[in-house]
Amino acid sequence: MRAHIVLHAARGRSNARIARETGLHLDTVRTWRRRFAEQGMPGLADRQRPGRPPSFTALQSAQIKALACQLPAETGTPLSRCSCPELAREAMERGIAPAASASTVRRWLAQDALKPWQHRSWIFIHDPDFGPSAARVLDLYARNWQGEPLRVDEYVISADEKTSIQARCRCHPTLPPGRARAMRVNHTYGRGGALAYLAAYDVHHARVLGRTEPRTGIDPFMNLVAQVMHQEPYASAKRVFWIVDNGSSHRGQKAADRLTSVFPNAVMVHTPVHAS
16 A cells, blocks of 8 residues: 555655545555655665564464364363363463463464364264154144144144252242342252153143153153143144153153053154164
8 A cells, every 4th residue: 555655646646636546544645655755665664663572473373273273182181171271371381382371372262263162062863764753853843744734723742851850949038138238148058859840842832831740751751741631722632743752751662652542642753862
């Protein structure tokens, strides 16, 4: 851009016109024309700026970025993920950058959008029938079954279980805030044992029906099914599709037959999520 200013000036254009055509401020155009007139081409170069020289080299920055891209286990660190303070400490121990702080490491990583403290998990699919199984579930969510649209009196229920929920209550009641006093919450609590929560979600009507049980198993799951199937509109529905995973409470064809034998209008559909 500085050379462009000089070229424009060589064509006899005014400072105002150069500023307008280049989008620069008028004072900027004046400055660079004056420096070229006084010093020639060397005047267009940057002057040496005041301040201390850089504390770290580009090589040190690259080495720490490379360190951030390694798994902690490869460096002998017993961690699943590395934070900036941990990377700075590792860099000091290796002699890469003895004086690098966590904020310096964070700034270097931000330049290349590196975030070693984050992770993304995935699961490999081992079920050879994953595609057809997933297609059945997705079709039900789209209100289709075996190529036919579901009727108005057909419902889709997605059921699951949450185990080991601790039942706890505080030993003293919470006191509300008052004048010049914050709300007071007692830290200690008493344990009431562990419960399992079983829930059935009506996919197309956004309705949740749930219950707690002392433990999971076939009988607790069938209790949930009975709770749902004994009330309307499911009791008189033409069909109610139950989408479940392959947990021990409802695994395989035996569980599907057991469900249908108790509730003839219920159809069990297994997801391939937990299938191996």
